[in-house]
Amino acid sequence: MNKQKVAVLGGGIQGICVALALAKDPRYIIHLIDKNKSLLQETSLINEGKIHLGFVYALDDTFQTAERMLHDGLSFAPTLEYLVGHKIDWGRISSSRFEYLVSQHSMVGKDLLLEYYHKINDCYQTLKDDDLLHYLGNRLDSLLPPLEVAGLDNFGEIKAGVVTEEKSVNTIKLRRILLEAVSASTSIHTETDCLISHIRRDVSGFRLTGEKSHAAWQENFDIVVNCLWTGRLQLDQQMGMLPDFKWIYRKKYRLLAMLPTELQWLKSYTIVQGQFGDLVNYETSQETYLSWYPSCMKGLSHEVTPPKSWSEEADQEQIIRESLTSLNRIFPGIEMARVLNLSSGVIFARGKTDISDVESELHTRFEQRV
Ligand SMILES: Cc1cc2nc3c(=O)[nH]c(=O)nc-3n(C[C@H](O)[C@H](O)[C@H](O)COP(=O)(O)OP(=O)(O)OC[C@H]3O[C@@H](n4cnc5c(N)ncnc54)[C@H](O)[C@@H]3O)c2cc1C
Known part of the structure; x- marks a missing residue:
């Protein structure tokens, strides 16, 4: 043949x-x-590795992004296992569960957010018995375990917290x-x-x-x-095949750090809803992934290719200092973290404006064709 x-x-x-x-x-x-x-x-390699279940897309009031993310999130692990031809020990390469911390500056009110998370869980109930799907090796009863975020008083600027089953995978191990x-x-x-x-x-x-x-x-x-x-x-x-939609490239940094001993109890967190950040702890790694959107987002472009200047590094000291100072308002003491690595990557998506705009298409990902 x-x-x-x-x-x-x-x-x-x-x-x-x-x-x-x-x-x-x-x-x-x-x-x-x-x-x-x-x-x-x-x-x-440098991304956060979150296998999204739709929790960060509360600004899409059509709910289609959450539906799409939920289905795709549950397909990720079975698809990869099919492609590599064997079972993967996801427990060894994933993070702790994400707790969603609602900022007092959230773009969406606390009650609406909680309602949205419950709607995702209702949608999950219609998918959970599908034999072809699982979430990183787990067939869960619910995406919202009935747990309180422990020690909410320890977090500054936070109005509410929800424990979810969402996780990241460690990209180095993957x-x-x-x-x-x-x-x-x-x-x-x-x-x-x-x-x-x-x-x-x-x-x-x-x-x-x-x-x-x-x-x-x-x-x-x-x-x-x-x-x-x-x-x-x-x-x-x-090839004459440019997309018929507006696109946006964003250059974004992330930090890998060792947390101070007194913060080693921290789990994984996403601060919602808006330009906030994430903290990810992987089960079998000492390093913590940190990002604070306003300090780590260092470029936005609508050109055919991202600007050449993006391959030059921005002021690293400043990104680290600003990120840790901002994260310190949520996780007091994190300013003392020892940063091991700062790297950037580019996010390509359909959209015209950044996520600070409630109308931005970045909040609606169900039509992505990438
Ligand atoms: C900071 C950050 C955090 C993110 N967090 C998440 C997350 O938590 N969850 C999530 O789902 N997504 C996340 N993303 C998005 C996710 O990382 C991307 O969607 C995904 O990695 C894209 O994969 P890719 O294979 O298309 O791109 P890449 O991994 O960039 O692969 C493209 C490859 O093409 C090669 N290449 C490029 N141009 C050429 C050329 N001209 N000739 C030859 N080779 C070339 C590059 O070397 C590269 O290896 C994040 C992105 C960033 C930047």
Whole structure:
């Protein structure tokens, strides 16, 4: 059988999942191409890893984002297990449960938020008996365990708190699992250090050009799947396929830190609703993920590709100082955390304005086509 030669562009989580899915079909031979020297080094590595169940989308009053997130959140683990071909010990790679802390500056009132969380749980009741779905290895009775957030008085500026079953996965550990699956596949050829700059259609399929290890490179493929995230629209534009909606790139930092001993009791938290932040503690890791939106968001662009200047680092000291000072208003004492790493990634989404705008499309994610 003549196999079709497929180029999967981008070795982040999207590209790897596409490559693993295609590798299950004997008709394809897959070239997984990335500009970095190894896979999964960019957004999919530095992100918070939250497997959303819809709790942060209370500003979508159509409820469609929550419905979509809920279904997709419950599909994430079974889909990955299917793709890597074995069960995953999610307990070892996930965070503690998220507690949602309602800020006194929330864009949505406390009662409305609580009503919204209960609506998500009602929706979950219609999905929980589906054998194909589970949430990170768990088949839960309810997404809202009947628990109070312990020691609400310990948190500053907080009006209410709700314990949820939502969790994050540790992206460093998930990366290892995905890389093992890619290496184990005989149908996937990994091409790293390969920067794609052009695509054009020719009689037999597509011609890709770029640079491999800094030397000119070109190759023909029958099929191309574009999973380049920040690089995606540049090639889509060359194919006359720019999206018909407005998009927004946001450059966002995150901190990895060691908490002071007296704060090591902290679980994982999302502060809602608006431009606040998150604190994530993973079960088998000493490091805590921290972000404070107003201090960590360092760029917004509607261009075809994010500005070149985004590859230069912003003032790191300032981001760390401002983030910790702001988080200290919620988690007193966190100012003393020892920051181990500060990195940034880019979020690409449909929308025109930032999340401070209640009308922003960033609050409604059900129509995303990325
Ligand atoms: C700070 C932050 C926190 C986030 N938190 C969450 C969260 O909690 N939950 C959630 O669901 N999502 C979250 N996201 C979004 C999530 O990270 C992205 O949706 C996801 O990682 C995108 O995966 P990807 O594979 O498309 O992109 P990437 O991981 O960026 O992969 C794209 C790959 O393409 C390669 N590439 C790009 N251009 C070229 C080129 N021209 N030639 C060759 N290779 C190229 C890159 O090297 C990269 O490896 C967050 C994002 C950020 C920035």
